[in-house]
Amino acid sequence: MEILMTSLALATVLVLAVMIGTRGRPMKFIAAVGNTVALLAKNTAAVFWTGLIIFLVLGFLYFFYASPATSIGPVQPIPFSHRVHAGVKAIQCQFCHPYVGRSIHPGLPPVEKCLYCHNYIIANHPWIQKEHEYFNTQTPTPWKKVFYLPEHVLFNHERHIKKEIECTKCHGQIETMDRIRAKRFKMGFCVDCHKQKEANLGCWLACHS
Numbered sequence: 001m002e003i004l005m006t007s008l009a010l011a012t013v014l015v016l017a018v019m020i021g022t023r024g025r026p027m028k029f030i031a032a033v034g035n036t037v038a039l040l041a042k043n044t045a046a047v048f049w050t051g052l053i054i055f056l057v058l059g060f061l062y063f064f065y066a067s068p069a070t071s072i073g074p075v076q077p078i079p080f081s082h083r084v085h086a087g088v089k090a091i092q093c094q095f096c097h098p099y100v101g102r103s104i105h106p107g108l109p110p111v112e113k114c115l116y117c118h119n120y121i122i123a124n125h126p127w128i129q130k131e132h133e134y135f136n137t138q139t140p141t142p143w144k145k146v147f148y149l150p151e152h153v154l155f156n157h158e159r160h161i162k163k164e165i166e167c168t169k170c171h172g173q174i175e176t177m178d179r180i181r182a183k184r185f186k187m188g189f190c191v192d193c194h195k196q197k198e199a200n201l202g203c204w205l206a207c208h209s
């Protein structure tokens, strides 16, 4: 649907661009294309304006369609909302990510944990039905990973949680997000805090394998 709309919009806009670019005489443009580049060269003004308008419109469409997706994070198989669960319902982070303080893997909640509540809460909601499907077929929910570190970086939550560094320091205000936004961790970000807290700065011993 979105693709259809985009193509339609693009087509309309192309026609408009040609019309405006040739000041209402599209044949001039079409003929020019049909004939030779040499002819196009004679109509530099028309080519220039057409090009400029197409460029501006493509730019507009790009920002119009692309930016929301990048600012609210990837679509998940089930539209799980941290805002609803961790924010409105104030469920503790560690209820669902129990190993964050003691293992390399904080753990994403298995389906059973969702159903622990959702066998009773909005049990017939289509998204909860989908959870049941995953449960019945023993398929782990294919959550999309959001936060990445480059492969050569060693990171362990445990040491940080023991020093009582809040989740928000690194992940942002998760409890206000419906869909979690990714964030690129730059090395400066790790190093700044390590300096401030006088944590290990020995690069090869500490963070790089």
Ligand code: HEC
Residues within 6 Å of the ligand: 078, 079, 080, 081, 084, 085, 089, 091, 109, 111, 113, 114, 115, 116, 117, 118, 121, 122, 125, 127, 128, 131
């Ligand atoms: C501790 C209880 C609890 C757990 C565990 C829990 N939920 Fe919920 N969930 C709720 C409550 C409470 C609501 C709000 C229901 C309402 O709006 O009436 C909710 C709402 C939802 C909704 C409705 C849409 C929305 O965002 O409002 C979805 C979908 C959902 N949960 C999915 C999940 C998934 C997937 C899991 C497992 C990762 C999960 N929940 C784990 C309590 C829980």
Ligand code: HEC
Residues within 6 Å of the ligand: 076, 080, 082, 085, 086, 091, 092, 093, 094, 095, 096, 097, 108, 109, 143, 144, 145, 146, 147, 148, 167, 168, 171, 174, 175, 179, 180
């Ligand atoms: C009811 C269960 C539940 C609670 C409570 C919860 N989470 Fe989550 N969390 C999930 C699920 C399910 C996912 C995977 C889907 C997603 O990314 O939205 C997830 C994903 C994440 C991720 C992204 C992991 C990645 O890289 O893919 C982070 C970070 C996170 N949670 C942090 C938190 C923090 C911080 C809190 C407390 C403020 C919290 N969570 C509370 C269930 C929960």
Ligand code: HEC
Residues within 6 Å of the ligand: 093, 094, 097, 100, 105, 106, 107, 108, 145, 147, 148, 149, 155, 157, 160, 161, 165, 166, 167, 168, 169, 170, 171, 185
């Ligand atoms: C010092 C920074 C920092 C703090 C504090 C922090 N995290 Fe993370 N977290 C990260 C980084 C970096 C990653 C990505 C790790 C990777 O890709 O290996 C991550 C990944 C995750 C993931 C996804 C793991 C997976 O298996 O995909 C979850 C869930 C998570 N964090 C939850 C939490 C919770 C809950 C807290 C607070 C109790 C927290 N984090 C505190 C830096 C932090």
Ligand code: HEC
Residues within 6 Å of the ligand: 149, 153, 154, 155, 156, 159, 160, 162, 163, 165, 169, 170, 185, 189, 190, 191, 193, 194, 197, 199, 200, 205, 206, 207
């Ligand atoms: C908000 C502050 C903060 C941020 C941000 C932070 N750290 Fe840390 N980190 C600490 C503190 C404090 C310690 C020391 C914990 C201790 O003494 O046990 C530490 C310890 C570590 C250690 C263990 C070092 C050792 O002595 O063996 C590693 C590895 C590490 N951090 C990696 C990272 C990486 C990678 C990042 C960036 C993704 C990061 N940290 C971001 C505060 C931070």
